[in-house]
Amino acid sequence: MSDHAHEHDHDHDHGSELSEMQLRVRALETILTEKGYVDPAALDAIVETYETKIGPRNGAKIVAKAWTDPAFKKALLDDASKAIGTLGRVGDHLIAVENTPERHNMVVCTLCSCYPWEMLGLPPIWYKASPYRSRAVKDPRGVLSDFGVTLPKDTEIRVWDSTAETRFLVLPMRPPGTEGWSEEQLAAIVTRDSMIGTGLPRVTS
Amino acid sequence: MNGVHDMGGMDGFGKVEVEANEPPFHHKWEGRVMAMVRAMGANGGLNIDMQRFSRESIPPATYLAASYYQKWFLGLKKTLLDRKLVGADEIAAGRSLHKSPALPRGKFEMKDVVRVTTRGSFQRDVASPPAFKIGDKVRMKNINPPTHTRLPRYVRSKVGTIERINGSHVYPDSAAHGHGEDPQWLYTVVFPAREIWGDDADPTVKISVEAFEPYFDRA
Structure with missing residues (x-):
């Protein structure tokens, strides 16, 4: 499979330890397969879905639509699962939170790694790691500076700790200079981090 | 449980390090672990709260040193053993024995x-309808169960305000231990950082x- 070359690149420093992980994981998969609990081909399909079909582009399209369609934006903020559900599959209890000049939203899961997978794909390592999970609720401005983001001193910072099955999608502010852009052009500047609240949309042109 | 997983507000972990162009998985086995966890949830072998409790139960030194999918693997293995879906002898042998x-x-x-x-x-x-309404002041309970809970330590005993009512949901504190779904009302409770x-x-x-509603009282 195409992973092999990639895997080799990452494994060379810790070859023996990671080979050990590969063996242990393969053994468990063999056991579950022999017991008739899982079809390995269906596991392949799950992996492939997250590698190729589900990622931050899903969320970016929603943000771009909200920027250009006031009725959709209102519906999104009222009930994000319902609004997005009219366009395609989405999980329940998704909550969209809007950034404004007065308020900036940031999402964390201090207890584990809760994240809106269907909108943003698999969470990046930093989102699941101790530095972010520990500091986001105590020093959000410090965390934002790790991302190179500085907000005005009087902007309210609202941190949402995802401690249940509700999920949060930040609706970032549409940057100036994007008037008249198509949804497709707008979606291209909506970064993953801007929908977590650790970044801002990136206008390069 | 008051585990090392409950890290909101801890100091000393350093800066957030972002990996540029991070791939979905860094090793092939990571994808297999993720897929097995999803599949064993979908077929009813285990639920998400059991998985979370198993990961929280990883000894702190191991938890902090393990990568994300190493924790998932350890948690999956523990849940399968605890649920008696897989035996320790089978894990050792690498195949199904019974x-x-x-x-x-x-x-x-x-x-x-x-x-x-x-x-x-x-x-x-x-x-029953929700016992609290938007705008109510509530004090989070000071509970310290050795079992699974989704009430983080950093808000226990603190006073906040109900901001949203998010429906009634499976109660993780019960479902994690196979005690049924015991659904409860779920709220967004907001606190000023100074509180x-x-x-x-x-x-x-x-x-x-x-x-969840059992996590707090009227302030």
């Missing part, structure tokens, strides 16, 4: 893939948690 219980939804197959790649619903009806971290905290910061 018959295991049938699962509620049978084998995980191709037809089930679309379902697991959309997040499941945890909404469940409850008989949590003291007078030196940034006055512009507010923090919210998603809190």
Whole structure:
């Protein structure tokens, strides 16, 4: 499979330890397969879905639509699962939170790694790691500076700790200079981090 | 449980390090672990709260040193052993040695893939209406169960305000231990940072948690 070359690149420093992980994981998969609990081909399909079909582009399209369609934006903020559900599959209890000049939203899961997978794909390592999970609720401005983001001193910072099955999608502010852009052009500047609240949309042109 | 997983507000972990162009998985086995966890949830072998409790139960030194998917693997293995779906002898042998219980939804197959790649619903009806309304002041309970809970330590005993009512949901504190879904009302409770971290905290910061009704009392 195409992973092999990639895997080799990452494994060379810790070859023996990671080979050990590969063996242990393969053994468990063999056991579950022999017991008739899982079809390995269906596991392949799950992996492939997250590698190729589900990622931050899903969320970016929603943000771009909200920027250009006031009725959709209102519906999104009222009930994000319902609004997005009219366009395609989405999980329940998704909550969209809007950034404004007065308020900036940031999402964390201090207890584990809760994240809106269907909108943003698999969470990046930093989102699941101790530095972010520990500091986001105590020093959000410090965390934002790790991302190179500085907000005005009087902007309210609202941190949402995802401690249940509700999920949060930040609706970032549409940057100036994007008037008249198509949804497709707008979606291209909506970064993953801007929908977590650790970044801002990136206008390069 | 008051585990090392409950890290909101801890110091000393350093800066957030971002990996540029991070791939979905860094090793092939990581994808297999993720897929097995999803599949064994979908076929009814285990639920998400059991998985979380198993990961929280990893000894702290191991938890902090393990990569994300190493924790998932350790948690999956522990849950399967605890649920007696897999035996320790089978883990050692690397193959199935005896018959295991049938699962509620049978084998995980191709037809089930679309379902697991959309997040499941945890909404469940409850008989009584929510006991609190938006704007109510509430004090989070000072509870320290050795079992699973989704009430983080940093908000215990703190006073917050109900901001949203998010429906009634499976109660993780019960479901994690196989005691049934016991659905409860779920709220967004918001706190000024100063209520949590003291007078030196940034006055512009507010923090919210998603809190089940048994987690708090009227303030």
